[in-house]
Amino acid sequence: MASELLKATDVSEVFGGLKAVSDFNVHIDRGELVGLIGPNGAGKTTAFNLFTGVYQPTTGEIVFDGKSIVGLKPYQITQRGIARTFQNIRLFSELTVLDNVKIAFHFHVKYGLLEAVCRAGRYFREEEEIEAESMKLLEIFHLEKQAGELAKNLPYGAQRRLEIARALAAKPKLLLLDEPAAGMNPQETKELMEMISWIRREFGLTILLIEHDMSLVMGICERIYVLEYGTIIAQGTPEEIRKDPEVIRAYLGGEA
């Protein structure tokens, strides 16, 4: 199917005898906003690491945009069109906010080493474009005033937004957000969610997001996967998930 952007089939990941993820089956269609939820240690971030090449699946197949991405390095997968954010923020903290975003344009840049060193050819034009596009992204995330500040000096919520801006600068087809609202207050969370919906429409993105906060995921995702102990225990629309006895058991504890 042409509308399918990402498809993981029977993926398992074993760490020294421990199954972090097993028989994992997920598919995401173009333009969808899908949520991946589950209790702590359920394997959500492991799933992200599998999609982005940080880990290689022990068994199974992952197809992105019609081609297998198993065996590719993280940077190659990013170049194919998957960008991500991290649960524990990983900004380039000693660099400016602007440079953080500029870096992500890296593999779209065409000028070579010689042009860079001689400051000739496409260097100036492309650098100007990168700067302009970076500033546009920063404006979207209300960070344009802090462009010259070091990333480490931004407040927490702004760092989270910068991570998303940086991921977008890589011009992905699929954006993976790992707990984008972690540590934010309800007001910030609400604004962030509106922002996510907006950029999705604006950039024509497909988004997969991990979230802890159930209410939040229910609010914006069209489809949700629920992960527990490395396996998917439920999937469906927010309405279906809300009523699913397995999910209630996993989240509230006790026997189903």
Next chain:
Amino acid sequence: MEVTQQILQQLVNGISLGSIYALIALGYTMIYGIIKLINFAHGDIYMVGAYIGFFAITQAHLSIVPALLISFVVTGILGMVVEKLAYKPLRHAPRISVLITAIGVSFFLEYTSMYFVSPTPRTFPAMFGDVAVTVGGIVINGQQMLILGITAVLMVILTYVVQKTKTGKAMRAASFDTETAQLMGIDSDRIISITFGIGSALAAVAGVLVGVYYNSIDPLMGIMPGLKAFVAAVLGGIGILPGAVVGGLILGVVEAFVSGFVSSTFRDAAAFAILILVLLFKPTGLFGKNTKEKV
């Protein structure tokens, strides 16, 4: 027969030399294990130990065992002082700052020693005359017996201290996870200080033994053995005590074979070649476990 004998003889020489590397490597590995510092000054501590032993023997006319003891204690204290003055203020500084400081301390020890004892090498008095045992054509001389004996005794004591005593347990806990150890009520500053003390004292013994073995000491004698001991520590798996000993012995034997059968000018290259091979194929060393950064 000739060849076997030569091989065995080089093995004996190599193990003697390797014991010395092992003693230095133990200090390196303990210090790295606890504060993650390549203590470039460790080889110079060993040099200072050699000089203290030298003066104890030549000026105070002591015999080898009291000289070793004095050097052990005084150099141990020196190690603790160096840690307190130079490294403790940088406990939370970036790693490269501490490393540069270690290089600074190394230069300081080398050139202050040079100022006080002059750069000319000193001749260590011969301690054993021609005492030697011959087993099946292989000569084990008095110095080698001394080295092997002292090293063995120190290993036993160190193992006891690290495994059985309260301090030893605290050291192991702190090298596993300094912060958690601190939360468990371990005074990590004290433990780090003790680690430097023990490590430096062991290096001092190695220094005196080298003086006895090669008869010659000089203020820059610590540079190469210091680096090679680090190689030994990496080879065994940094932070792992038995690893340092095994690493030291392997390195000593390889060096003895290279200088005995190839050329002594390639001796130093052999050590570094081992280092690079280990780092490329098993960076965690022979006894180390693999760890991966969590994403």
Next chain:
Amino acid sequence: MKYLRKNDFIMLGFAVVLFAVLQGLISGRVLNSFWQLNLLIVGINVIMSVSLNLINGYTGQFSLGHAGFMAVGAYVGVVLTTNFHAPFAAALLAGAAAAGFLGFLIGIPTLRLRGDYLAIATLGLGEIIRIVIMNIQYVGGAAGFKGIPHHTNFAWVFFLMLFALFFIKNFVNSTHGRACLAIRENEIAAESMGINTTKYKVMAFTIGAAFAGVAGGLFAHCFYIINPASFTFMQSFNYLIMVVLGGLGSITGSIAGAFVVTFISAALASWPEFRMIIYALALILLMFYRPQGLFGYMEVTNMGIFRRIFRKGGHN
């Protein structure tokens, strides 16, 4: 953006004036031969420190083997000029190529290592290079290589230094340089932004090694004889100290570091017994009170007084 080229020209103008002044001092024999030699050494040390800074400061890969690459450049250079009577420029180029190529070969496997492990591996490789040279009788072995023509003069050193500075400045301010910075800051994030981290680490290492080769060629042709003892790991430490003293990740800092270290050690030459002790204490105190070095990440072109002259954009 349009000020960029203008900035470069202003810098170049400054440099030419500086060159004219210094060359005047040399030609007019205001500087005696001791200080003349030190001026050459400063220039060579600037090339060494700025190229090491590319590896250590900008890419965050801890290399302690820089003197080894310098040795390669030096020996390749002197063999070509002395034994084959090659022109100096060709010899320098060949030395740079050889050192760069060796850096490339060594870089591919070793740059997988991190932090201290990489430091100690590069230290070991630098020593291996030296020991191998020491065992090649063709280049004089441990006794050294004699009869080197005295090709290096102030003009060669100054303009090659300028070339190295502009090369590395422009590299750092391009997408390639930003890739290196990203690796220093967070390798995992860099990779997830589509940066081939291995490629850029090896690239920085190769460029750094090649410039060390150039510096080696210049250094060797200052003297009648060179020997492997000039390229020990102690020498690599010296370059590291220059970089850290000036500030990891600052080109201005590398220049300042090379200046300060070279001139302090020249000035203390009259007190040889205290020279290294003072040097050691200075080093320790610097780490206590200014661990980020003199300039930190700053460049002189970013500072207040120069802002007015340069009217800075995002680049320099």
